[in-house]
Each structure stands twice: as C-alpha cells, then as structure tokens.
Amino acid sequence: MSVLIKARILSCTAITQLMKHIFLLLFCLNSVLSYAQNAETATPSSMSKEEKIAAAKAKAKAKAATDTTERAPSMTPYEEAAKSFDIALDFKEQRKYDEAQVAFDKAIEIDPNFVEAYVGRGGIKFQKIEFPAAMEDYNRAVEIAENLTEMHEYKASIKNVLADYEGSKIEGSKADYMKTRLAEALYHRGHLKRFMEDTGGGCKDLRRSLDLGYGRAKTDWPDLCQ
16 A cells, blocks of 8 residues: 555544544533523522422513503503693692692693693692782683684584584584683683782683683672672
8 A cells, every 4th residue: 555545544534533523522512502501591409399489470470560561551641641630639639739739730741731730730829829820820721721712613613614514513512611611710810810909800701701601600700790
C-alpha cells in the first residue's frame, strides 16, 4: 500500500473520530438546555403539598381576575362623568363639601358640557361662601344649556325637513331636557343674584326659569319679585 493511500486512510479515521466527539458534545449541550428549561417551569421540589395547592389557587385567581378585567366593557366619557356626579351628590348630602367639589370637578373635567355638574358645584361654592366663584359656575351652566338647547332644536328642524321624523323627535327630546337644565341653572343664578343685591337681575332669571316650567320658580318668583 502506498504512503499516500495510508495517509488518506488515517485522515478519514481522524475525521470520523472528530465527528463523533462533536456529536457527543452537541448531545450533552442539548440535554443541559432541556434540563434548564424544565427547571424553570417545574414546581420547586422544596414546596410542600399545601404550598403547591396555594400557589395553584393564587395563579388561577390571578388569571380569573385578568379575564374579568379584559371582558369588562369600558365606560363612555358621559358614564364616567355621571358616576363622578352621583358621588358628588352623595358627598353633598353628607355635607362633605370639599369632597363633593372634587367629585364635581372630575365630572366637569371628563365632560366639560355637563350642565348639572356646574350647577351642583355652584351650590357647593355658595355653601362655602365663595359667591363670585359660584356665579361663574351658574353663568357657565346657563351658557352651555342655552347653546345645547339651540343646537338640538336646529337639528330637530333639519331632520324634520329631511323627513327623518324619528330623528327629529329624538333631537326635540334632547332640547326639552336641556331646557329643564337651563331652567334649573337660571333659578339658582337668580337667587344668587338677589343674594348679591342684584334684585333686578335675580328676578329676571327667576322669571325665565318660571317661563321654562321650573316648579320651584312658580312659588319663589311671585313671592320675591311681584
């Protein structure tokens, strides 16, 4: 056998041995990685049976809470504002005026056109003898209510022309609702004006409130302004 052939045989043998070592090394590395992954997900063997059960319950509870949160529908801005408004009324009934004002503030922050919240906050400021600030809230309530009433009446007339009678009826109902809110705001502003010695302005507001059908104005306007 020639020297060249022997050299090639030895070379092939060496390569074969090297491949065996590489394969064995890869097998060992794969085993180590699999063990590490299993160790991360497995329950520690040091935990007692009671601890394992408690851990499983906690995990299930956390998952249920997450699922409930994901399923819970989010509130609209109006619903969030209404919720804060209701909280404010509860505080007001308890004479917790500072807390009530904070809740009214939040309702207005969420919905800047929330007329009832301005009226409510104005009443709180009146109770706290902050008359100019109360007047600002009543003025804002009147302004918003007037604008919204006009807007809904305009939409109602347009929809009526377009033969959308159902839509016109809905807009008309919204306008009527805002007229009620306007009447309430005028009633409170009228009393504040009278309290601040603006008798003429106060009676004018009370008369407008009466014309809009606000019940409390039916008694107050004749007694105070006639």
